[in-house]
Amino acid sequence: MKWRNRGKPFAVILTILLLLFLLFPFFVMLSTMLKSAQEVYQTPPAWLPKKPQFVNLVRLWKEFDFGVFFKSSLIIAFGTTILNTLVTVPAAYAVARLRFIGRKAILYLFLVIQMFSPLIVLISLFKTMAALKLLDTYLGLVLANTVFTIAFTIWMMNGYFRSIPMEIEEAALIDGCTRVQTITRIMIPIAVPGLVTTMIYSFIAAWNEFLFGLTFIQSRQRMPLVLSLYNFVGRWTTQWELLNAAAFVALIPVLVLFYIIERRLVAGLAGGAIKA
Amino acid sequence: MAELAESIVPLRQRLWNSEARLAYLLLAPAVVVLLAFMFYPIVYVFLIAFSKTNRISQLKGFVGFKNFISLFKDKEFWQITARSLYWTVIAVAVKTLLGMIIALLLNVKFAGRRIARMLFIIPWASAVPISAILWRWVYHPDYGLLNATLKAGHVWSHPPVWLGYPLPAFIACIWVDIWIGIPFMALVFLAGMQAISEDQYESAYLDGVSWWQKFFYITLPGIRHLVLIATLLSCLWTFNDFNVIFILTRGGPAGATDILITKLYLSAFEFQKFSPASAMAVVTFFILTALSVLYARIYFRQEQT
Numbered sequence: 087m088k089w090r091n092r093g094k095p096f097a098v099i100l101t102i103l104l105l106l107f108l109l110f111p112f113f114v115m116l117s118t119m120l121k122s123a124q125e126v127y128q129t130p131p132a133w134l135p136k137k138p139q140f141v142n143l144v145r146l147w148k149e150f151d152f153g154v155f156f157k158s159s160l161i162i163a164f165g166t167t168i169l170n171t172l173v174t175v176p177a178a179y180a181v182a183r184l185r186f187i188g189r190k191a192i193l194y195l196f197l198v199i200q201m202f203s204p205l206i207v208l209i210s211l212f213k214t215m216a217a218l219k220l221l222d223t224y225l226g227l228v229l230a231n232t233v234f235t236i237a238f239t240i241w242m243m244n245g246y247f248r249s250i251p252m253e254i255e256e257a258a259l260i261d262g263c264t265r266v267q268t269i270t271r272i273m274i275p276i277a278v279p280g281l282v283t284t285m286i287y288s289f290i291a292a293w294n295e296f297l298f299g300l301t302f303i304q305s306r307q308r309m310p311l312v313l314s315l316y317n318f319v320g321r322w323t324t325q326w327e328l329l330n331a332a333a334f335v336a337l338i339p340v341l342v343l344f345y346i347i348e349r350r351l352v353a354g355l356a357g358g359a360i361k362a
Numbered sequence: 363m364a365e366l367a368e369s370i371v372p373l374r375q376r377l378w379n380s381e382a383r384l385a386y387l388l389l390a391p392a393v394v395v396l397l398a399f400m401f402y403p404i405v406y407v408f409l410i411a412f413s414k415t416n417r418i419s420q421l422k423g424f425v426g427f428k429n430f431i432s433l434f435k436d437k438e439f440w441q442i443t444a445r446s447l448y449w450t451v452i453a454v455a456v457k458t459l460l461g462m463i464i465a466l467l468l469n470v471k472f473a474g475r476r477i478a479r480m481l482f483i484i485p486w487a488s489a490v491p492i493s494a495i496l497w498r499w500v501y502h503p504d505y506g507l508l509n510a511t512l513k514a515g516h517v518w519s520h521p522p523v524w525l526g527y528p529l530p531a532f533i534a535c536i537w538v539d540i541w542i543g544i545p546f547m548a549l550v551f552l553a554g555m556q557a558i559s560e561d562q563y564e565s566a567y568l569d570g571v572s573w574w575q576k577f578f579y580i581t582l583p584g585i586r587h588l589v590l591i592a593t594l595l596s597c598l599w600t601f602n603d604f605n606v607i608f609i610l611t612r613g614g615p616a617g618a619t620d621i622l623i624t625k626l627y628l629s630a631f632e633f634q635k636f637s638p639a640s641a642m643a644v645v646t647f648f649i650l651t652a653l654s655v656l657y658a659r660i661y662f663r664q665e666q667t
Contacts, residue, residue, distance in 0.1 A: 091571070097470040098623060101478050104464065108485060108541065111496040114507045118499065130510045173395060186382035187563035191387070197658040199400065201595075203602040205623040206643045209630045210406035211399060213419060233399040236392055265384055292488035296605050301631060312491045316609060319495055326499055333492050344487035345480065352549045356591055356662045 117333035119143070121357070126327045142331040148171055150328055151306075152335070157313040159222070159293055159336075165283050166229035166235065166292035173236050174284055178243030179269055183255070193244065200237035204297055222304045229290040230302070239284040242354040246280025247273060251340070283350045286343045293340055311336050363373045404647065412642035419636040429641040437616070439555060439642070447610040449536060453600045456540045457592055466577075468548065469555045479552075486545035494609035497538045501525055501610075528618030531611050535619045538606050542598055551593040554585030587664060598650065603651025622646050 118126060120138040146152040181193050220226030258268045299313035318329055411429055412420040433439050466477050498506045501524040512518040522530040562580050604623045613620035613628060630639035
């Protein structure tokens, strides 16, 4: 295979160069969080810290109240995951397996609204939240996050339910299971990989969410992590070494989770042409 | 057969049999949250757009198309709409191009390509607001490593204050959006390329075609459909990319990086101009719906084949 072998060293070199180029901000993040404050604010800045030190990762919890924001984000993300799952699983089963009028229309609708930006409703959603006394609460954020994730998770879960052979479910129905029993005892256990995917997806979406937090949350102790990082930049003396350390810790959970679902996520977004 | 049976069964029974009832019950929670927190707010935004509002967004009477007319007479609105469009077109084009290059690289069987693939994903896997903050630090005029590197490498002795001037700020913002969007493109294209059978390449090789011919006559037609769906999806994400612009520049300097959604946020929540903001939201709603419907149609067509 001439063009393949000749191209290989070229491909490797180009890959490495592109990776160095594209991962530069993460290199900067790691380098900055290992620097001392003095080193961060010297000109010209150095690429690497002279003496790497991990003190910023510790200072974070004391000086930046990292624990408070981390806890808020965990509550919001877990809350969103739970609510999202409770809403998604029954709905996805219904569109995947039951025959009723409007099934196709509903599926189509989910696919369309999945792409809606929260910004088109934000003005009136703010009013709705105010009327329900949900501003500045965890529940308000959990609800908003759920609303803007369920269309996609129902759509993905529908795909998983549909990939389970009909025969399995029919056998259970013939054996005397009720519909609800077949869902809880047969379908959900088989669809666990799909369930994990949608749960991780909603967790990540809530963890990364910025706009609702920015608009709905006022008090510091309920501020999600991502928003607290942004507010930290706004201050006139931004301590970038702390901020980069905080960014690093905040990114770890989402990166780990993302790798678990990455292939299924791509398949879900791009449709049937890709096998997960 | 099934369709025939369906048409014989009376409508009432099809709407209200035990299976349909269970379906409605199972769908109820999803429908209720969507009605309360998505559809009702959409309707209400339309209502605000056709009304006068005070500074705390209370409705003060119906005014018809007045908000839209003054919006369409505003030169700035057209500037921002045009910018939203070329922001989207440029960003998606560059993402597609770079995504294609990366997919082609990862499709070459070299040792370590699995690791390379994992590393390429990071900008997509990272939280968008955090990425934007990291870039803000990279772009920092005094302590940022981008300008320091450009100077030290003698690439550019006087690099601009990236986020401080209109054109550099626009380039800086659009690059971050592009940078986030590349991995998805690359992954979709790669998955498509891996589904093309080796045999096609083998016979092409035997026929002695060049690399470019191989790409244009086998690879590209093989992933044509995926390119379409991925670029559409990317258009929607790019058009909706509030976080990057808001965190990097808040639409500044002097509105040079404002696109529709950042402008509408600022008019509503910074300047309390709720009616013009809602009119903008309505315009955005129609653009997004058009793109989404297109995406859904192509997605469905592909599901059925």
